[in-house]
Amino acid sequence: MKKESQLERQIRRGEVYRREDLVPFSGAVDRDLAELVKKDIIVKLRNGLYHYPKLSVFGKLPPDEVKLVRKFLKDDNFLLTSPNLYNSLGLGTTQLYNKPTVYNHKRKGEFKLGNRIFNFIDKSSFPKKNSSEFLLVDLLNNISSLAEDASAVLGKVQEKVLTMDRFKLRKYIDSYGNPKTKSFMRSIL
Structure with a gap:
């Protein structure tokens, strides 16, 4: 031996x-x-x-996704998220997606790491961690790419906003919202 x-x-x-x-x-x-x-x-x-x-x-067991992305990027400055997390907002989204999203400053595109495909998006700014306020802004930024009925989801957003930290939500809209998201949210805040 x-x-x-x-x-x-x-x-x-x-x-x-x-x-x-x-x-x-x-x-x-x-x-x-x-x-x-x-x-x-x-x-x-x-x-x-x-x-x-x-x-x-x-x-x-597969590798921990955070450790995997950290080693791939050689950096800790990223946010690992997924459209699956939108389901936790209670806006009627129920689809499951098999491609995690990685907001970062180094890579752009889809990369296969082991048996998973990750969607790397080079974004100028993103928070350190996910929160319901960020997920709502991110959902609105990406609503056109979701499998759900956008009008049904958007109809529930105003009700959801009433349960959220308005100060934090405004900050996240200003920092991370695209122009369409900012316009939509201004109309209901």
């Missing part, structure tokens, strides 16, 4: 690694990574991006 390599001793389950993170632990990092992939110890997510999966009774 072959002994564990230096590289294998350094990696931790559940973590995502870039090739360059692992160079200090191997004299031949590409060979060692290829061997670990071949032995099914780590998973190659895309060129230069690897995951050492945690195990469950159902098999290997």
Whole structure:
């Protein structure tokens, strides 16, 4: 039985690694990574991006999306969101989407990371975390791309606004709303 390599001793389950993170632990990092992939110890997510999966009774667990996006971008300045989160607003949206959205300052387009496709949008500003106020503004910004009946959703927005923090909502509209969203929200605030 072959002994564990230096590289294998350094990696931790559940973590995502870039090739360059692992160079200090191997004299031949590409060979060692290829061997670990071949032995099914780590998973190659895309060129230069690897995951050492945690195990469950159902098999290997996928990487944590935040860790995955952080390593892919080499940056913490992003907001991971999804149109699925709009469903929590109670505006009648019920569709499920399988492409998370990543607002960031570095990448633009759809990227396959492992078995998931992420929609990266280069946006000038976005909050640090999701909130119901931001999700409402984001929903209005993207309403034309949703599968739901836009007029039915828009009809419920005024009622929803009454339950939200108006100060925070105005701030988010000014900071993150597109012109159409700003105009619509001015008419009901």
